[in-house]
Amino acid sequence: MLDTQSDEGYITADGRKIGGVAMEMRNITLRFGGVVAIKDISFDIRWGEIRAIIGPNGAGKSSMLNVISGFYHPQEGEVIYKGYKRPKMKPYQVARQGIARTFQNIALFEGMSVLDNIMTGRMHHMKANMLQQALWWGRASREEDENREQVEKIIDFLEIQHIRKTPVARLPYGLKKRVELARALAAEPSILLLDEPMAGMNVEEKEDMCRFILDVNDEFGTTTVLIEHDMGVVMDLSDRVVVMDYGKKIGDGTPDEVRGNEDVIRAYLGVSHD
Amino acid sequence: MLYREAGDFKTSYVADSQTFPIKFDRFGYYAILAIAFLGIPLVINDYWANSIVVPFLIYTIAALGLNILIGYCGQLSLGTGAFMAVGAYGSYKLMTAFPELNIIFVIIAAGVITAGVGVLFGLPSLRIKGFYLAVATLAAQFFLIWLFTRQAWFYNYSPTGMISAPTREVFGFPVTGPRASAVSMYMICLCFLVASAWLARNLTRGTLGRQWMAIRDMDIAAEIIGVNPLMAKLTAFAVSSFLIGISGALLFTVYLGAAEAGEAFGIDKSFLVLFMVIIGGLGSIFGAFAGAAFLIVGPVMLKLLLVNTLGWPTDLAAHLEIMIIGALILVFLIVEPHGIAALWRTIKEKLRLWPFPY
Incomplete structure (x- = not known):
């Protein structure tokens, strides 16, 4: 067992039990040639939580998901899954370990x-x-x-x-x-990765999808990692949020913490230059 | 009015996922099996066996095999002729090396050998796709035919360079060689075809078949949700080549009796089977039957019509036959690009509501 900050988790305000750390990303750096898609990012995912990754377009969110699902192999850093360092493996082997995902552009057969x-x-x-x-x-x-x-x-x-x-x-x-x-x-799956599950949907469909994501989490206790652009949805659904911008992590915490974070506000809203 | 699902309630998942969910279809299927096994053997004669029925049965097996590779797994191959040759030469070598071995085991073993060769030539599919893969399998076609015509060991150093099938019996009936009767030739091919179709249906309805189709429809997504592409592609090549090998072995031992690789298993055979699969319908077991029927039975029927019924001269009829079949292929592909099987599906869907579609 590698050393993770293995506290026992906590109970959320609405009574769901969040467990210890399921997966930890340690100092992940991913490059494509000269382009750095992800720069030295660390965060963890706890059992049973809904973890969102947000950020402007091109921030490296989908790349992060691809690292988790084993499609990209980061040049630096390691993925700790269920307490063990995950060796470099093929995507189908990762899937076999209990990580399932959906895609940004629907990839059904x-x-x-x-x-x-x-x-x-x-x-x-x-x-x-x-x-x-x-x-x-x-x-x-x-x-x-x-x-x-x-x-x-x-x-x-x-x-x-x-x-x-x-x-x-x-x-x-x-x-x-x-x-x-x-x-x-x-x-x-032990961990469910959703890449923009609500992209391109109307309000009703979005509400349905939100309900399903919450129900899945409630019913099966599935740990969910979610990328989404709709801020309202993200803030309502998730227990903790990672904010990325230009491949760097600029915020991490509960929705309320993130909302108050100045870097996040700057990335999303911009600030005046006076 | 007979063709309905209404009132035919399924109470288990097994019943719901059976091959013929509609009662009428199920009875039709049993009826066809009964006619094929009990009716046709009573009336078949040498002419019908040699000109239509036996080649139809044999090529259907090849089309089933190629359909698994192209239609279900999405891997384009032009090496069918060569793989049939592997089946033929494999069965020849086995028949001459082990004269005591029953012909049925010889043919199955020839299929297994072909499966091995198919896997070997399927290896490039892990790196290349589509038309490029087709060109790579073309290498198999030319290399294997060269091997069988130039390396004398494969034809047991016979001076003519031909291989010829000695007489072998099943339950006392000769099925290969000159003494084989029409009925016994028909029966052995039919048994192999029914077994092959059943095998193909089972493999394509289960988890392996779904993995093949996943690779066909979107290979990257398939890999990310857990399909091992190496396994999926190579098993498709193995199963496909196994069936094609059986078909090649039957073509040589039962139908041709004597063969020479370059002539009997040239690239035109690869194209013939490919056309069967495309015209019949990719990704459909029925499509293999329909395609083979169209390209084997069609020309003969046309010849019978033109020469025997209308009394046209044979040479004119032969030329017209090619033109008409060509035109029909075009018409079919324009009307229904997904083949006869898709046309059949549409008809069945309409029939379910007929005569009151609203």
């Missing part, structure tokens, strides 16, 4: 039905080998049935029963976002 998309999210729970699958025998058919049941629970939860057999390509944007959340949830 367009040629497949909603049901198949969500079932794909459960692939780590299906262990039948190729021969069993080819003969549809023993484990293969049993697993398909069991996992279908789990998937149906998620479909119920996100209220997408009516489209379960529809090809994804035919769905409107808002529903696609919801299906993508369903696919990520199907993996039963």
Whole structure:
């Protein structure tokens, strides 16, 4: 075990229990050639909390998420997950460790039905080998049935029963976002990464999505890391917020703390130059 | 009025995810199986077996295989002809090396050998995609055919450079060689086809099939949510080549009897099977059947119509046949770019509401 500040967590104002540190980013620096996308950033994510990452466009938020999900490998710094330093690994191995995500531009599998998309999210729970699958025998058919049941629970939860057999390509944007959340949830992740889950939605869809994010956190206790531009949403939803600007961390704390932070105000609102 | 889902309630997830959810379809499927296994063997003769039925069955297996690779996993391949040749030469070497071995095991083993070769030539797919991958598989096509025509070990140093299938029996009936009857040729091909289709359906409906389709639809997202691209692509190459190898082995042992790699398994075979898959419908098991039927049965039917019914001269009919098939391909692809399978799906959807679509 590496040394993390392992206090036991706390209870939020609305009675949810926040646990110890789930993941800690230590001095992460990410460069693309000469461009520094993330500069020496450290922060932690606690079990059960909703952690937001905000910042203006190009601040490096999505890059940060890509570092967490193993798609980018930072040149410096380390990721501590569940108390151990995470070695350099491929994205699918990271996913296998219980980190699921959605994407800024919807990345569903367009040629497949909603049901198949969500079932794909459960692939780590299906262990039948190729021969069993080819003969549809023993484990293969049993697993398909069991996992279908789990998937149906998620479909119920996100209220997408009516489209379960529809090809994804035919769905409107808002529903696609919801299906993508369903696919990520199907993996039963320890940490759920949401990259702008509300981008491009109308008010009603945004409210729905907020409700789902809160419900997921409530019901399954899923630790959620969220990138979002809508300040109102972020301040309402999250327990703690990291603020980034030009690849640097300029603020970290509860929504109220962040709101009062002068650097944050400067980055978002600008200040007069007199 | 028969074609309905209404009133046909599914009470389990197994029932809900079965291959033919509509009762009418299910009965149709059983009826076709019954006709194929019990009806056709009674009436089949040498002409029908050799000109239509047997090549249709064999090429359907190849189309099933290629459809898994292209239609389900999205990896373009032009090496089908060569992989069929691997199946053919593999079965030849096995038949001559182990004369006691039952032909069924020979054909399956030839499929396994082809799967290995397919995985080997599938390795470039980990780095390159799309048309570039197609060009890389073209290398397999030319290299393997060169190997089989130039390296005498593969054709057992026969002076003609040909391989020919000795007679082998299943349950006392010769299925290969000159003494094989139409019925036994038909039955062995049919059994392999039904098994292949069942295998392909099972693999594509389960978690492996979903991983293939994930790679096809968006490979980067697939990797981030947990699909191992190496595993997914190479298993697709393996399964695809396995089926193509079986098809090549059947084509040589049962249908052709004697073959020479350059002639029987040239690049035109690669294109033929590719067209079957595209015309039939990418990513559909039914599409493999439809595509093979269109390109194998179509020309023969046309010839029968023009020569036997209308009494046209054979050479004129032969030329017209090519033109008509070509035109039909164009028409099909314009009317329904996603192939006959998509057309069929549309028809079925309309039929579910017919005759009162509102």
